[in-house]
Amino acid sequence: MSTFGNKIKVTVFGESHGNGIGAVIDGTPAGYKIDMDKILVQMSRRAPGKDKTATPRVEKDYPNIKSGILNDVTTGAPICCVIENTNTQSGDYSNLLNVPRPGHSDYTAYVKYQGCNDIRGGGHFSGRLTAPIVFAGSIFRQILEEKGIKISAHISSIGNVDDESFDSVNINAELMDRLSTSTFPLIDQGKEEQMRQVVEDARMSLDSVGGTVECIVTGMPVGVGGPLFEGIEGQIAKAMFGIPAVKGIEFGKGFESAKLKGSENNDSFEYKDGKVVTSTNNCGGILGGISNGMPITFKIAIKPTPSISRQQNSVNLQSKENDKLVVKGRHDPCIVPRAVPVVEAMTAIAIFDLL
Amino acid sequence: MSTFGNKIKVTVFGESHGNGIGAVIDGTPAGYKIDMDKILVQMSRRAPGKDKTATPRVEKDYPNIKSGILNDVTTGAPICCVIENTNTQSGDYSNLLNVPRPGHSDYTAYVKYQGCNDIRGGGHFSGRLTAPIVFAGSIFRQILEEKGIKISAHISSIGNVDDESFDSVNINAELMDRLSTSTFPLIDQGKEEQMRQVVEDARMSLDSVGGTVECIVTGMPVGVGGPLFEGIEGQIAKAMFGIPAVKGIEFGKGFESAKLKGSENNDSFEYKDGKVVTSTNNCGGILGGISNGMPITFKIAIKPTPSISRQQNSVNLQSKENDKLVVKGRHDPCIVPRAVPVVEAMTAIAIFDLL
């Protein structure tokens, strides 16, 4: 299913080179004022064609709202937004019908859909489907902000170049705001040039490169989530793995905590300004699947873009023989910067659904 | 909710020191023969009291089947199993009502349930609730095995001691069988002594230690799962974060792939014995959220047991002052070995729900 959520239902539709893509959002509460400009800022962060890290395909990505918002206010009825596909060069993908691209869904989709799926541009598997996710997430993000909940993410690493990590005990709200509107969001902006060089090196060698994104959510009330399958970790993880190319997630110290002693990993409680807080935040703001009031933090791993211009080994599904493949078309040598607003948007959807 | 699944619904109930715990499994197909001995083997692997890595609390953990199985065959009606709680020493937990244990759900549950939750032994948040998960998983595992799908996991690390990783291209079925019945499952059995020493050191210093578990699923048909929120990764991740103490998950190369180039990370397709396979398996058997027929592999991070016998800093929720806490009661210095059958069981539930 392309539908996410329990209390809300966000359904993403469309194929990369079809008539249009979009989302239907069922379950939005009535009466929230939505700022369209803020939505466009987020959609623009995700949109391709801005610089050399991204595919040169340029799309207007303008969300036409069909329903659910009247005079900029949510009506409580489902919100539908449609984004037309205007700049499609479908001829590029003809050879993929028989020879699946390594690292892509071509082969698995071919089997699942018996060859009837729209292969052009990856069809429904395309990264382009993250545009309606950003639209939907921007709606929920604005509602969450009215409740005092803020979400921010940054490029945590590209290849072997790391940014700093969030200070998850005393996070700076201004930093969060800066990151949330940046197209190359870094805590340590001095790392930008180095990271861009890694991407450019990959591009010049007809290759691509992966990275990680770290996300933080502040202002969470204590007591959201629940034990077992109601936990915040499971909810956010399910949301994040809905983003193409995500291959791992960890909360708080995550895999590092697996190497620690209990005495090192436990976060002590203390009173601060009359509120219960923890002195450290190794648990990423979640205990027993439930928010403890500290910032929620998690990091996701994004694999390198599988579309590369080098020749690769593959198979020919018609002749049933091994074959070679050079992927034509327009690709991102690194999708990590464009993934940041998608991570924020998907987090907004997941968190809102829990509240 | 304590309910998992879409096509099936597994609901886990019970509190650590209540009358009983158990599971109701709705949606099991009729006509499958269930081997009770195989279930008991798995429950025994998870049960406490076997050696010094685990809590000395001894429970019979015998699953009383109330419904859904007649003459060892599934009837198609919901299966209910109840495990009585027999060996409870509730006096141990009285001081936790006011002073929450660091790293535990005491504080967050207190807020969420307004102090009405059963605090004794962690209540519904107790690791003891994984016993019915192992029961439910053992049912589905037996059905999956009839379909040629096998699941196996091992202790991938404890503290800084690592086991080998699975060979995810040519996995050995005998190795999988050995691991699936072992109480300290390791690929490289030479690491057992070293790992046990790490646990013993933690225990002697009134501390605990975390670790990782790697899991593999073989025999998956091609084409299971789907794009966006129907993906296998999201489904398995949601299941794994339902296990207490899990703080991270990665599929295939996971976080390592974030440092790779596309040319290094892409798995080439080739024909082998008339079937499409990949030469490497960095994607962990999943492309576009869909199984590609290679083994599915993933690794989870388990934090060190938060219950430690050392004095820790906490707060007193009644007096609203900082306080100190020494956790009494019986604890596991390392839950990683006992977590292995839980990971296998939860994987069986998640995979069955997808088919």
Next chain:
Amino acid sequence: MSTFGNKIKVTVFGESHGNGIGAVIDGTPAGYKIDMDKILVQMSRRAPGKDKTATPRVEKDYPNIKSGILNDVTTGAPICCVIENTNTQSGDYSNLLNVPRPGHSDYTAYVKYQGCNDIRGGGHFSGRLTAPIVFAGSIFRQILEEKGIKISAHISSIGNVDDESFDSVNINAELMDRLSTSTFPLIDQGKEEQMRQVVEDARMSLDSVGGTVECIVTGMPVGVGGPLFEGIEGQIAKAMFGIPAVKGIEFGKGFESAKLKGSENNDSFEYKDGKVVTSTNNCGGILGGISNGMPITFKIAIKPTPSISRQQNSVNLQSKENDKLVVKGRHDPCIVPRAVPVVEAMTAIAIFDLL
């Protein structure tokens, strides 16, 4: 699935002649005091063996609560209750394996479960499975009553003998209380003898008889439910058809309104004591799927018990020939009186799930 609800999940398990039956209730809020005596009153209203309208099978029907309630207060964790099956005479049903009873699920269950379902006493299809529904409903009913929402139902007709209808504009709370504890609940108690005679006549002629039940819900806040598939009617209808033998449902004037003019059927609005009310209540308290603050009323049709002691025409599924059948065992000549508390309970579950 044997699971009901969106915000809550009530799963009913068990087979008529298996080890036990029961329910698991996931999603109950913490902190509600539950009066066990009130639960037992409702379970006793449903229980068989009270008089000649019902099957002589006597069951204690005592609900053993395994979890979710501590010191009579809900903990917020799933509530599991198990009712042991003690008075089973399984020999009675042996001939049903091959010759399905007309009007029963024997044939359809045989096909669906490939003959593996538990046929004894109807197995999971037995009316006995309404006992855990009454248990679950009694829990939610007590919580609803704290919120000012009351539910009451009565025998609206048995055969051709009709009781009066509820006055759905000015319903009397004392009447509701009287009905809610009665084992033969009638508005016009003068009809009891006549109705009992209809049942006795059916019993003496080795036959059975159907009837209708009318239910009312008062104290509903305005604005619950929603358009399209979120409507109260759909939610209650889904719940009612979960009760065995229900074949129809109508809200407010229901099928009669299909014969009316708009000017006759529309309920005018007016202010009364500062509140918006309607002068009539033909819509049964629901407009556009949403509660309008007036009492919700609906009526359900219950078919005559299909188990009758007369010889009936059937088939032999083994020999594949036509056959005759005399159903042995203990039957209710009329289940309508025992269905009333089940309707009330199921309504409580459905309404609670909407709030």
Next chain:
Amino acid sequence: MSTFGNKIKVTVFGESHGNGIGAVIDGTPAGYKIDMDKILVQMSRRAPGKDKTATPRVEKDYPNIKSGILNDVTTGAPICCVIENTNTQSGDYSNLLNVPRPGHSDYTAYVKYQGCNDIRGGGHFSGRLTAPIVFAGSIFRQILEEKGIKISAHISSIGNVDDESFDSVNINAELMDRLSTSTFPLIDQGKEEQMRQVVEDARMSLDSVGGTVECIVTGMPVGVGGPLFEGIEGQIAKAMFGIPAVKGIEFGKGFESAKLKGSENNDSFEYKDGKVVTSTNNCGGILGGISNGMPITFKIAIKPTPSISRQQNSVNLQSKENDKLVVKGRHDPCIVPRAVPVVEAMTAIAIFDLL
């Protein structure tokens, strides 16, 4: 929620006088050829403006397919269709903001959405929202027909004029085909004039009139559905109450069976052409919630259109006083004929979701 289904998810969006309405259908299998002309036939049956029984508002109702269908074949990705709203006269509805129409959702929606819902033309509650339902149903109907499952409905009554009932034991396939393309579908076509007169009388007296629709489903395989909350009755009922103005539903003999003896109501089994059939079909093809292979039959009650041109009593929500109201705008004096294709479509969606 405006979302229906478990295995499939159909989400209906839009407001009567907004930018557009439509549906997103998630979960359609890949590889089915869809005949657009057949869809348009069904949409045209539902569309207004055909004759004097319906509102004079004329809409093109052309479904623009944005995704999920490529070269007339389903791709397996979500299908989105958008229908533009072109002929809106929003000025008509301005006085409804304060004075709710009796029998309509104006008041309940006002409370639920705090006055933020789109009141124009009924907004998301409008009967216009059944257009996307017909679109979605037409897709599933075509797939069901490939599996041998046919659906047909007719006007069973308008006011006090009744059509014949289906012969649910030996239904004629040609009759079903005739009904399925008719705009005034009757078994006994001799009743058309009489029914049209009833509608015309209502119209001339500034009133409206209700009716019933009977539906039949043939070709159902035995064994679909299940006990308790998995039953076919509950699934279809939930679907039908999603259609505005439906106030009752009964399966097979329904409310009439409540007056019968078991010996009259039970359907005997017999072998016919080697297949198990029943001699009568009082149960409407469903036993224990499961299809028995006989045609499924049910009847729904549709209340008279609440929009009438007569003056009615209402309240003014601003001044909080009683008020009078004359509903302006264009109304159907009887929606029953236009409801028939909606019932068929919604049945197709509900049945497909069960398979």
